[in-house]
Amino acid sequence: MAMVTRGAVAPPLSHRELSEADITQLEDSISAVASKAERWAKVSARERAGLLSQILRDSLAESAAWNADASRAKGLIPGSGEAAEELFSGVGTFMRMTRVLRDSLLQIADLGAPQVPGPFRTAPDGRLIAQVFPASALDKLLYAKTTGEVWMEPGVTEASCLSGMAPAYRDPEAHAGVALVLGAGNVASLGPRDVLSKLFVEGKVVVMKANPVNEYLLPHWERAMASLIEAGYLRIVRGGPEVGQFLTAHPSISEIHVTGSDKTHDAIVFGLGEAGAKRKAADEPLLDKPMSCELGSVSPVIVVPGQWTEAELNYQAEHVATMLANNAGFNCLTPRVIVTWAKWAQREDFLERLSAVLATLPTRDAYYPGARDRWQQFIDAHPKALQIGEAQDQQLPWTVITDVNPQEVGDICLNVEAFCSLTSVTALEAADVASFVDAAVDFCNDVVWGTLSSTILVSPKSLEDPATSDAVESAVANLRYGAIGVNLFHALAFALGTTTWGAYPGHARNDIQSGNGFVGNALMFDHPQKSVVRGPFTNKPKPPWFATHRNAAKVMPKLIAFEAAPSWMKLPGLVLASLKA
Secondary structure, eight states: OOOOOOBSOOOOOOOOOOOHHHHHHHHHHHHHHHTTHHHHHHSOHHHHHHHHHHHHHHHHHHHHHHHHHHHHHTTOOTTSHHHHHHHIIIIIHHHHHHHHHHHHHHHHHHHSSOOOOSOEEEOTTSOEEEEEEOOSHHHHHHTTTOEEEEEEOTTOOHHHHHHHSOHHHHSGGGGOOEEEEEOOSSOTTHHHHHHHIIIIITOOEEEEEOOTTTGGGHHHHHHHTHHHHHHTSEEEEOOOHHHHHHHHHOTTOOEEEEESOHHHHHHHHHOSHHHHHHHHHHTOOSOOSOEEEEOOOOEEEEEOOOOOOHHHHHHHHHHHHHHHHGGGGOSTTSEEEEEEETTOTTHHHHHHHHHHHHHHSOOOBOOSTTHHHHHHHHHHHOTTOEEESOOOTTBOOEEEEEEEOTTOTTOHHHHBOOOSSEEEEEEEOOSSHHHHHHHHHHHHHHTSSOOSEEEEEOOHHHHTSHHHHHHHHHHHHHOOOSEEEESSOTHHHHHHSSSEESOOSOOOGGGOTTEESOEEOTTOOSSEEEEEEEOOSSOSSOOTTSTTOTTHHHHHHHHHHHHHSOOGGGHHHHHHHHHOO
């Protein structure tokens, strides 16, 4: 098989020139925000917390209209489980990020720094690990047996970690500046969350450019973040690549954050075409500004073999189906390759149950530009791919490519982020379970493209074997991904907010892969390396974010209200609704 170009979704090219009116409007937005940079540096942590409290209130008030427009644009039926999923990922994760940042700022105001829930521990290789979730008794009840950790870069000690937290609040003027946020088009919360990270974690005022795919949400974002806009700390603009090109090159923009693809990054930094390719090869950028980015990935799920019960097989089939179905597969964190052991006796049974679950889920609109063409590229390479569900009008079937040969390192499934409703399966040869886990880590690190996120699924029974348990913990330590889930979809590292979200550090500018830098990070660590979220192998009640949850439409609004203002009084109704899974 011929080697394919590695990477994610390529950006559209610019086909129009900016008018004088366009330029004037953009200049006005930039200058208005830039004029407030020094003022923002002087705003106290307590005042900033007050702004976040207002954003919470405004976002809750806007949540129904925001969700209705997002659901309509994605072809989701109002009141359906799919629309409830959109409410959680599109509004809920933004509100949670707002709240946990607000809590950190109040701790800075009262205690001088965000408070790590703890405990700290040290990995066998010496890396420091901070437990950042759960942070309260309510967290422990609502997210039972779920934990979140942030692993620090080598050399960070507990003392240096604590003294280095929240650098933008230790020297605000040194961090002042204007950040450009180039928003993502797939998830409604991404651009706004990136705005929060730049303003409240890194101390920059922000110009955000909405992505043309979801710029219809701009009025909702403006109402949710009205307190920032009215104070002059944020402006949101719209437009295509030509607007992005103008903004990235503007001298008043001191740094850039983009959520997109490696192709987008390269177009910004090195330019397009043959000339851009030559500059990239020589690492001679057109644009030499600080740039953080969260880009694509061929995210793997490592299935540790074991003797699973009927209930476990069914639960994990629903779990993995949910990972694919979420947002119709238009996520940078959607699993694209399921890594299994060739000798696992239940391998075929599990894959059959996964297919059966997908067959119960309605197919979704392929709303993201270019999805059908990308899907067809994978089908052309793997014509025997399993297609599940009717592909009508704008929809694509759930698609599982089951014949990926791990020895064919140039296979499109291992090198290209599909960015549609498609995943793949491969099977590794190994002598035993522990050897399989070790081989899976090497395969994911060295063959599969990208370093954003990965998940390990392992049953409690398997962990009773010391060799397997040791191999799994070594996998968590050695996987070079910015987010790792253990029995929990790695997307939770994005959702929690106190965990970090971004590529594993260390990519060169001219080999950026999944990006550099982190967002989220509400505890404001200055040298994080990756986050690890862990959960139970099965969970009762079924998590409301499962695509198969029968009562998600009732649960998610209650969860949104809870995130806006956690209270013991809200917990019984939320739990009762969740039980009707």
